[in-house]
Amino acid sequence: MSLAVSLPRSRGSAGTNPLPRSRGSAGTDPLPRTRGSAGTNPLPRSRGRAGWGRLVVIAVLIAAALVTIAPFLWLVVSSLKTETDIFASPLALLKAPTLDNYASLFKQFHFAIATLNSVVISLGVVMISVALGGLAAYGFSRYPFTGSRMLLTGLLITRMVTPAALVVPLYLIMNALGLLNTLISIILGIAVLNLPFVIWVLRPFFDALPREIEEAGLVDGLSPFGVFLRIAVRLAAPGLVTVALLSFIAGWTDLLFPMSFATTPEATPLTSGLLQMQTGYKIYWGSLMAGGVYLTLPTLILSFALQKYLIRGMRLGYGR
Amino acid sequence: MRQAVRDLPPPIAGEGRAGGKVARRFLPTLREGRRARRLTGLGLTLPALIFVFAFMVYPVASLAILSFQEYAPLRSTVTSFAGLANYAWLVGSDLVHQSIWVTVVFTAASVAIEMGVGLAIAVLLAKLVVELRGQAGRLLTRLLGGVFILPFATPAIAGAIAWKTLLNPQFGPVDAILHTDIAWFAQFPLASVIVADAWKMTPFVLFLMFAAILSIEPEQYEAARLDGANGWQEFRYLTLPLILPVVAVTAAFRAVDAFTKIFDTVFVTTGGGPATDTQVFPLLIWRTTFDYLNFGHASALAVVAIIVSALLGASLLAIRRASST
Numbered sequence: 240m241s242l243a244v245s246l247p248r249s250r251g252s253a254g255t256n257p258l259p260r261s262r263g264s265a266g267t268d269p270l271p272r273t274r275g276s277a278g279t280n281p282l283p284r285s286r287g288r289a290g291w292g293r294l295v296v297i298a299v300l301i302a303a304a305l306v307t308i309a310p311f312l313w314l315v316v317s318s319l320k321t322e323t324d325i326f327a328s329p330l331a332l333l334k335a336p337t338l339d340n341y342a343s344l345f346k347q348f349h350f351a352i353a354t355l356n357s358v359v360i361s362l363g364v365v366m367i368s369v370a371l372g373g374l375a376a377y378g379f380s381r382y383p384f385t386g387s388r389m390l391l392t393g394l395l396i397t398r399m400v401t402p403a404a405l406v407v408p409l410y411l412i413m414n415a416l417g418l419l420n421t422l423i424s425i426i427l428g429i430a431v432l433n434l435p436f437v438i439w440v441l442r443p444f445f446d447a448l449p450r451e452i453e454e455a456g457l458v459d460g461l462s463p464f465g466v467f468l469r470i471a472v473r474l475a476a477p478g479l480v481t482v483a484l485l486s487f488i489a490g491w492t493d494l495l496f497p498m499s500f501a502t503t504p505e506a507t508p509l510t511s512g513l514l515q516m517q518t519g520y521k522i523y524w525g526s527l528m529a530g531g532v533y534l535t536l537p538t539l540i541l542s543f544a545l546q547k548y549l550i551r552g553m554r555l556g557y558g559r
Numbered sequence: 560m561r562q563a564v565r566d567l568p569p570p571i572a573g574e575g576r577a578g579g580k581v582a583r584r585f586l587p588t589l590r591e592g593r594r595a596r597r598l599t600g601l602g603l604t605l606p607a608l609i610f611v612f613a614f615m616v617y618p619v620a621s622l623a624i625l626s627f628q629e630y631a632p633l634r635s636t637v638t639s640f641a642g643l644a645n646y647a648w649l650v651g652s653d654l655v656h657q658s659i660w661v662t663v664v665f666t667a668a669s670v671a672i673e674m675g676v677g678l679a680i681a682v683l684l685a686k687l688v689v690e691l692r693g694q695a696g697r698l699l700t701r702l703l704g705g706v707f708i709l710p711f712a713t714p715a716i717a718g719a720i721a722w723k724t725l726l727n728p729q730f731g732p733v734d735a736i737l738h739t740d741i742a743w744f745a746q747f748p749l750a751s752v753i754v755a756d757a758w759k760m761t762p763f764v765l766f767l768m769f770a771a772i773l774s775i776e777p778e779q780y781e782a783a784r785l786d787g788a789n790g791w792q793e794f795r796y797l798t799l800p801l802i803l804p805v806v807a808v809t810a811a812f813r814a815v816d817a818f819t820k821i822f823d824t825v826f827v828t829t830g831g832g833p834a835t836d837t838q839v840f841p842l843l844i845w846r847t848t849f850d851y852l853n854f855g856h857a858s859a860l861a862v863v864a865i866i867v868s869a870l871l872g873a874s875l876l877a878i879r880r881a882s883s884t
Contacts, residue, residue: 292790293690296683303680304706310721310758311709313732317724329730371607378603382596390608392876397615399872401819403841404861407848408618408625431614434607463599492714494823499849510716514827524724531720535713542712543705550708550766 311535318528325524340529348515348526349504350533356422357491357508363426364433364490365483372437373479377467379438380445381453391442394435402432406499413500420506428496433489437482440555444478445471481552484545488538509534619865626858645859655860657835658843665753665839666817672757674810677764682794684765685772689780707762715759719827722755748829748837755824756817764809771805772798804882811878815871819864840864 317325319336344350379391409428410419418424448471456466472479497511504512513530516523542549629641649655684703688696710718725731726743734740743751775798783797799806822841825831831838831846838846844864847857 293687296687300680300683300687300703303676304703307706307758307762308709310718310725311713313725314717314721326730329732329735367610371610375604375607378600382600382603384597384600387600387604390604394611395876396869396872397611399815399819399868399875400615400619401841401844401861401864401868403822403844404622404864404868405615405618406845407854407857407861408622409614410848411621411625411854412614412618427614431611434611438607463603467603488712492716492823494716494826495845499845510714513716513720524730527720528724531717535717538714539709539712542708546704546708549712550704550770553711553763553766554770 314528315532318525318532320525322523322525325528340525341533343523343526344530344533347523348512348530349507350509350512350530352504353507353509353512356506357510359422360425360429360493360497360508361487361490363422364430365486367426367430368433368437368486368489369479369483372434372441372482373472374467375434376438376441377445377471380442381471382463391438395439398435398439400432402495405432406495410499418500420501420503422501422506424500425493425496425506425508426490428500429490429493430486433486437486440485440552441475441478441482443555444475448474477548477551480545481548481555484541484548485552487541491538492534622858622861622865625854626862628855628858630854630858631856632852632854641855645855648856649859649863654835654838655843658838658840661749661837662818662821662840665749665756665821665837666814668749669753669756669760669817670810670813672753673761673764673813674806676757677761678768678806680761681765681768681772682798685769686790688773689777704766707765709762710759711762711766713759715823716827718759719755719824722751722758723828726751744829745833748833752825752828752837755828756821759824760813760817764813767805767809768802771802775801807882808875808879811875815868815875818871819868 316333317329318340319333319338321337321339324331324334379387406428409424413419413424413427416424418427452474453466453470456470457463461469492510494510494514497506497508498514501507501511509530513527513534516527516530625638626645627641627643628638629644630638684700688700690696691699713721723744726733728734728740728742731743733743741747779797779801780793783793788796818840820841821839822845825837825839825842829837831842840860841864844857844860847853847860
């Protein structure tokens with residue numbers, strides 16, 4: 240009586256996708272339900288008036304798209320210019336692209352170690368969030384206990400805590416523990432603010448799993464923890480990917496905790512490293528722009544690659 | 560993670576059984592006692608709860624205590640009981656009043672812009688996607704989806720750098736195009752910060768609105784069309800009422816986030832200046848802590864911020880509950 244066999248069978252009635260489908264996140268499409276509505280649309284199309292109307296709509300959308308990408312394009316283009324060129328001709332296109340600004344990041348501003356620090360911080364946040372958040376979301380979903388609803392509500396309210404307010408006491412605690420200027424303090428700070436969000440996003444994924452499979456696992460002699468680890472985690476993998484992605488972005492982009500807890504280059508990640516380029520006396524514009532692009536590239540690539548997970552997380556974390 | 564899990568199925572069948580005898584004797588199953596199930600639930604959630612307690616609940620509690628003490632390491636390392644002195648300062652300080660006002664204006668303006676623009680683009684995009692059938696609609700959705708996700712995927716600090724340079728009076732393209740030399744972040748600091756934030760967060764609203772609109776049944780539009788409704792009437796009497804709950808929740812979420820979490824964008828672009836013109840509340844707390852090193856004052860500010868956050872959070876949950884029924 241192997242589970243591998245019973246998996247597809249018990250899933251039959253619930254559709255082939257163990258995801259919270261009822262939410263309208265239609266399978267693999269990044270923008271939910273477009274496929275269905277676009278395909279089966281029964282609207283009559285009246286050519287004449289609609290033709291002009293559609294042109295206007297398309298023009299507005301293209302304008303909006305241009306405004307959306309222009310700032311980032313400008314940042315990329317300018318970061319490839321020399322500082323003299325940036326000042327001389329702001330609107331000029333690239334004449335001779337140079338990577339000098341990017342080289343300066345590593346020569347002048349410790350970006351090698353900062354990159355490593357950012358990676359460690361992000362992975363640390365991902366590990367804590369996925370491990371603790373996954374367990375808790377599963378517990379809240381499957382084994383409600385006295386007061387669990389209240390705890391859950393409490394957890395959700397902690398999501399609204401102003402990060403800057405938490406920094407004050409955490410700073411004193413980290414100081415007492417001797418953890419200032421370590422990556423650990425930064426990871427703990429970001430993770431504790433991220434965890435409630437993770438639980439909020441993950442719980443619906445577990446709610447949507449068919450219970451029979453897990454019960455079969457229990458009958459087969461797995462412990463509840465075993466069922467979680469070997470069955471639930473596997474079925475809720477898309478949810479865990481979503482949460483891991485959002486946690487990585489949270490760790491990668493956080494500025495508040497690094498700039499509060501770390502002053503040495505050894506514990507400075509990219510975000511607070513960027514601040515060194517604008518001192519009271521001089522702003523290193525070229526490096527600043529290159530640094531901005533450098534910081535953005537990983538989250539941008541991840542977001543494009545995992546677009547559907549990102550948007551699903553967005554919809555589950557907010558709205559509904 | 561996926562890879563690791565994929566390797567597991569055989570062990571579930573084999574090893575799971577071997578361990579089964581032990582498990583059946585000691586561990587609760589879904590069918591066994593309620594008490595055991597509750598303990599299981601507590602056990603699963605306990606690690607997260609302990610973590611949140613140690614690094615969130617306990618710090619906030621110690622913050623409350625600190626807010627009744629005088630603690631300014633620059634003057635003296637000794638903490639002493641100060642009664643309500645920190646709160647008295649907070650109530651009387653112009654700096655605090657200004658900060659609260661700036662934060663309220665920022666929140667109201669950026670949320671209004673984000674909701675307005677986000678909803679408008681979402682409506683147009685949905686209209687186009689529904690009208691262009693099949694392949695073309697799908698391609699367009701994917702393309703525009705990729706474009707609009709860009710600001711969302713850009714770290715706040717990088718977006719702030721982009722806008723700081725875009726609006727720079729010496730080499731910024733905005734002034735170059737307009738043939739002006741306005742130092743936007745100095746002359747119109749709050750408006751500039753709002754623009755930078757709206758650029759980053761509007762796509763977020765757009766995605767949520769778009770999803771909500773497309774979840775409306777096409778048949779309802781068909782009926783409206785047969786009744787002779789034009790585009791505006793369709794939006795006003797069909798789309799808007801149907802998505803209003805999502806609009807309300809999204810606006811509430813954005814407002815809470817804007818009010819409590821605005822930091823990076825302001826810190827990088829204006830640093831709260833000129834003078835303290837854009838010193839939003841989170842930034843005020845941070846500066847009181849790390850620039851003025853007055854932990855007593857900072858704690859009182861933080862306590863106020865957390866109370867406001869909790870109230871906003873609770874009312875948000877109430878809105879959510881009301882709109883889902």
